[in-house]
Amino acid sequence: MSRFMNISNALPLARWFGHRHSRTSPLQLLLRNRLAAAGLIVLIAVCILALITPWLPLHHPNQTALGNRLLPPGSDGHLLGTDHLGRDILARILWGTRVSLSVGISATLVAATVGSILGILAGYFGRHVDNILMRGIDMVMAFPYILLALAIVAVLGPGLLNALYAIAIVNIPFFARNVRGVTVTLRNREFVDAALLSGKGHARILLTEILPNVLPVIVITMSTTVGWMILETAGLSFLGLGAQPPQADLGSMLGEGRRLISTAPHVATIPGLMIFLLVMSINLLGDGVRDALDPRLKAGALRRPAARTRTAPAARQQPTGEPKGLLEVDNLRTEFHLDGQVHQAVNGPTFHIEPGECLGIIGESGSGKSVTAMSLLGLVASPPGIIQNGQVNYQRQNLLGVSDPVLRGYRGGELAYIFQDPLSTLHPLFTVGDQLVEALRAHRPLSYRAAWQEAVRRLEEVRMPNAARRAKSYPHQLSGGMRQRVSIAMALANDPQLIIADEPTTALDVTVQAQILKLLNRLREQKQASLMFITHDFGVVKQICHRVAVMYAGEIVEIGPVEEILARPAHPYTRRLIGCVPSVDYEGGRLAEIPGLPPQVSNLPVGCKFADRCDQVTDQCRAAPIELDTLNERHQARCIFAREVSA
């Protein structure tokens, strides 16, 4: 049954087979996986034993000796005992394993061949061929397949070969589906078109271009189905529909032994154990192969993020003095550890927010502004994120070091978030009213009904049209603007002291953007809350922020009052960002854009991180880290020429 899950995995696997430039080879990874290695060893041992069985000094598997009936394991001359006809079980097990293995492998080969041919034809020719073949496959898959196998055996008659055919036939769909999927993508690739243009026939293209590329998928599907097919053929034999006496495979031996279960249990349990060992070792190996080849598992991307970002002890110290403003961030350092590399996303920004203030945080994507914001309440996904250092001081506590319950109390209570894309950040399966109720009840002892009324009131507060009815809607039934209003209502549900808004208008169109900005600003004034507004747009900053921090490569490169920075930007990056905003008096010509890309945070330069993109760069800029230069008590910039420019 594990096959159902492997279908979706086949494609990325095939891709992975193609390029093996990874640091550790799949084989190394496989062997590092102890279980998979154990499976491999057991499997090899069983195969070798099965291969050399005819030359081993064993009793004849069919030689009966009624005087020696049902000897227990460990008897003299019969290591595993004898069965009801006095036949040596060890010999029968080894010969039976040979039969089971070869039937299982043959069935796999038959299914793989036929299924792959069907899959390749359907995928390559498409249209009618695809339609007819795949509808047929769907029909076969509409059966519980053990049943289909039974029906086939019923018609062909009991027998090992017929069982083999039956099992092969019911497994054809799995190969056909996987192979078709890969073929369809290959078919649309340029090298197939090139081959067609060069005048090659279909047959040659299928054999020389398609088949070699599909082969890995076939092999993987085989490795994941062979265990199953061995199990299934053994099952048919167990029912008496496969191997017929005197021929015996593991399944039929188990079937014969089952009547003796109360008197001589070893006759049935030993063949069963052998089947189990065989299938288990194949499955262990198959799982190991899949894990080693699936790039997503390798990158650690499938790791589950913890409830809270991992925080190093250095970042958990409690503050000594009185914190500045409502919330103070001091030397925050957040890293991502991916694939053995350290990405320094946030490199020590230090800033604070006054009560009732709107602080803008601006930067390009990848500048670390969102990670900074999410670090405050431990919302950075971890793994791979880790907060190495710094403090986030609120009410004389370092939020990075408080206990989980205390942190939960702040999250969504006094400190609330609004995220960027309300479609992906609202839960798709709960009504928006329900999600609001949950936010309310997480912090206040309200009955569901009372909370629902409060939720509707909160929706009205964010000017949601027809709030009572909209509360019963699911996110996908609302427009982008309405969804963002829901997010805002949810963030404001418990009257927070600080709202952290992470690009709340980026996913919206321009007119809705303006409405949402106005709404946020109005609510901030009404509630006397502080707002930390993250954006990449100086136009937005100009509209609603009092102060702004400009971030680049995880650092603050300039911070100060908005009017002052707009009038006299001290850092070349700030000037470029301001240049990106179309102004009212902007007439034609090109909008300035910033040439080049931000530095890679896994390999940051020593000196000024903007040096590579700066047109005023000197050797001095690259020599050593640049400190923030205090231009006046409210305005700082991280540029050695800051004073010359702003003077």
Next chain:
Amino acid sequence: MHTQLWRYIGKRLLLMIPVLFGLSIIVFLIMALIPGDPAQAILGAYATPDNVARINTQLGLDQPLPMQYITWLTNILQGDFGRSYAQNRAVLDIITERFGATLILAGTALVLCSIFGLLAGIISASRQYGLADKMITFIVLIGISMPAFWLGLLLIMFFAVDLRWLPASGMYSMWGGGGLLDLLRHLILPASTLAFIATGVIARLTRASMLEVLRQDYIRTARAKGLHERRVIYRHAFKAAMVSVVPVIGIQAGFVLGGAVYVETVFQWPGIGSMLVNAISQRDLLLVQGGVLIVAAAYVVFNLLADVVQFILDPRVTA
């Protein structure tokens, strides 16, 4: 919501028709491909010239294949599945007599494997790479690799022969049996056997989709709201993960119905599965045909139920 639900169910019922049609074609074709004289094969040892002539006209076996199919389908739609010559009874009677037992067994197993599979998957995902996860992963692997018939025998050996806690076979006790309690005592071992094997797949899939869901933005939102991690996992993540797990539970119904063949044989459970095995050894082909059709149809219905549950879970699915 209710009108929508009924509309959806109606639509799915309509869509079932072509599927059932396809199933009937496959079953018919398999039977039509019997090597040699079909009448002879169907009648087996009971092939007197009289019987052969009667079955030839009854099933239209002297007509071309498409006509045969139409005759066959019309008969079945009228509830005439033909006669079992080995038992000298109408196939439909035998099937209705045994179908209940299979439904009880498969239904119980399906409920058990869903509960345990989901639980194991959630625990596994929420303690990824922890001890509990490793143990569950290993047990799941054992389940997937374990032959159901062998597990059944081991359970009989242990719980019925050695400990004498539970009966080894049948559905009711021979003497003084009957009643729900007696049925439950007989049901425990076979249902657990069938469920253990199927639990693995559900647990694996639940784990994978929980891990996928836990990385979504809306989970971060739930945490940002200040929700307890338990609530995040059991309410937010679990509901979203269910959307991809439920269809697989539907597919598992097929596995459980098929696996019932082994389990019913081992535990001598008087259902369709053990009937099929006997019918195949006796070459009682019309009985096999009827049994296969009815179980396949049951599978289609289980899948329909899974679809309906998914519709209720996921408001984005439209009727």
